[in-house]
């Protein structure tokens with residue numbers, strides 16, 4: 001079954017504005033892993049479920065060619081609109097049926113996307129297209145341990161954030177729950193002996209309240225809620241934004257707070 005929760009034009013535009021690029025330090029770990037397992041040259045990387053291309057652009061400097069694959073036309077349209085990446089092409093397709101010859105791909109990545117794939121079909125297809133000793137890197141973030149810091153009201157901001165998650169829990173699909181478990185089942189299903197997991201790659205950045213609320217509006221569970229109750233969903237966002245600002249004692253949505261959170265990554269290398 002293909003999940004089609006990211007297809008709308010508006011959702012794609014929210015993605016382009018509010019989704020975060022994964023940490024550059026984690027990208028370095030992935031490239032080092034590829035170097036260790038397969039070595040140079042880095043010819044072709046394929047970023048699956050590329051969305052609007054944040055991760056595709058991050059890895060582009062390390063490869064001769066990078067292809068971003070996504071099932072959503074609108075996501076791809078947003079990705080293609082970003083100029084300056086001559087070695088990237090974006091193609092419509094699925095992770096379960098890839099438009100590459102056998103044994104031609106050096107690195108397969110999926111950022112916040114592998115939990116949406118059919119695991120059995122994806123792993124078979126990955127095995128078909130990867131070169132010998134080629135690698136896969138399936139990364140994502142978990143915000144169970146997220147910390148929001150602003151002066152002395154961090155605890156209250158964290159509390160509001162967790163409340164939103166609780167409120168949207170009934171709209172959480174099972175793939176999102178799989179991501180929250182750091183792709184445990186998918187990791188177990190990878191048939192390669194050479195595999196490892198990075199459980200917690202910590203990062204810290206400043207974000208505005210506008211971006212934080214925009215990020216919440218990009219969640220699939222928020223969009224499931226919005227489909228059911230458009231007005232209720234919009235009101236909820238406005239209320240959350242006001243509560244954040246009130247707790248902080250400020251009025252500008254451009255006020256920045258510190259956010260600490262964690263990424264995970266499943267790494268595996270195809271045997272020779």
Ligand SMILES: C[S@@+](CC[C@H](N)C(=O)[O-])C[C@H]1O[C@@H](n2cnc3c(N)ncnc32)[C@H](O)[C@@H]1O
Nearest residue numbers: 006019049050051070071072094095111113116
């Ligand atoms: C949560 S978004 C992540 C997008 C981007 N990689 C990022 O880090 O922001 C998941 C993306 O996976 C795509 N997707 C879902 N199922 C897919 C599949 N079976 N094959 C390819 N793409 C898929 C969706 O259209 C969506 O753009």
